Amino acid sequence: MSLNDILDTLFPAGHAVAVANRVITGEAQTAQGPVAVLGTTDAAAIDHAMALALSGFVLDTVEQHPGRPLVFLVDTSGQALSRSQELLCLNGSLAHLASCVDLARRQGHPSLSLVTANAVSGGFLSFGLMADQAYALAEAQVRVMDLRAMARVTKIAHERLVELAGTSPIFAPGAENYVQMGGIAAIWPAPSAALLDEALSAVRQELGTGDQRQSVGLSRGGRQLAAGITERVLNAPLGA
């Protein structure tokens, strides 16, 4: 589905969105008023320029439109893989983008992300997973690494990984696994203005409740240890 089709379906009341260097910025009308629309398209490999375009737009929104919701559209194949990018500390630009999204949250901007096609590691961490809630379209690919590459790096047989992937959401690619793990709130069968409206209401209601992904992952059965471990660390007696 093309970006324009996705935008038309999500925002039937109108949108004014520009795409430059695979970076989406603009605004759209929803049943709940105007929202900022931003993100990446065409499986963008996030580099400094893209990260700074997004962070600059987040800061503009915080400055010019207090409280305006942020809707991130995520289509990223990860981070740009190049020496010149690393030379200028690419992790620093991605951290800056994450800090800007976090500032928006602190200043009362509800945020959600929708994975439209691909969401991979560093690119996903820097904005999609920084939103209050992440959603994914049904055909979206969400992963750290595909199973063949994972087999090569971990030196575990590909067949063994495929076999385990059938029973465990812990490592295998797939948006459904991220739903079970609490990293993605829900999968949308298709772009939908009604689902977006519901999601915006949900993030508004949960504004200020903090990061709930561990407990969601626990209640869905995908991440059975994390919530309990964090709780034990929080409650361990002082000086013991």
Add this chain to the structure above:
Amino acid sequence: MIPAIASRHSWFEATARRRVGGLLDAGSFAEILPPAESQPSPHLAQLDLPGAFDDGVVIGSGRLAGQSVLVAAQEGQFIGGAVGEIHGAKIVGLLRRAVREKPAAVLFLIDSGGVRLHEANAGLIAISEIMRAVLAARAAGVPVVALVGGSCGAFGGMGIVAKLCSAIIMSEEGRLALSGPEVIETVAGVEEFDAKDRALVWRVTGGKHRYLMGDCAALVEDEIAAFRDGVTAFLAGWTEPEPGLAGLRATQQRLEHRLAAYASYRDGLQVWAALGIAQPDDVPLLDRDSLVALKEGLPT
């Protein structure tokens, strides 16, 4: 025996526990969830891989120069310090505890390649939770200081986490980046990044380069005592600022300016020359003090 020599302990070569022991005031460290009260990762066991009772990260409380601190130390010798479900949840818990207890600082001894692939989804989400928890601790007024000088450096998601901290204290041996050179070489070819060229890897990701560029706050010798002195000195002069638009605008401007100036370079030597260093070829040979002196007056 010369005392000065006898008391030297390499940070790079030390284990996580040894680093914590030497960093904090003697005898002050109290571990939270010590191995006896913890469990190894069942996800590794499912793959018939050996686990560790601390899952590769040591957390607890202690004192630094008399002040109470919380500390997390990743063990690079265990699966590259990579973040799995339990490992990540321990760090998240420690950072959330900092919001409640308001220690003088959280010291984050990073030694990690990022996500543990054997638990990739749990690791990625955990790193996202750590990112938010670092920013929450800082917003609560608690400085979070990253110490980077271990054999695994700070890569992947942990490279992002390091840059979310109040400051990074680094040794020359430390490395800080997003993608590892091996990954770039595998995907983009050896012409793009020769991961076996150690000198090049350090000129792109190493402590000296990050210090000259202002991406880490302090450069220290590869000694546990030097990290202790470095972080103590940093904290003595630091008050955690409230998160705000002005600060992030300033960072935005600095990063945009830097990208415009240096985007075409591919080697530290080129950037150092552009920074105004007359003899960039000498930089890899300089000792720590000479490099710090060289940085005085350079723009970043």
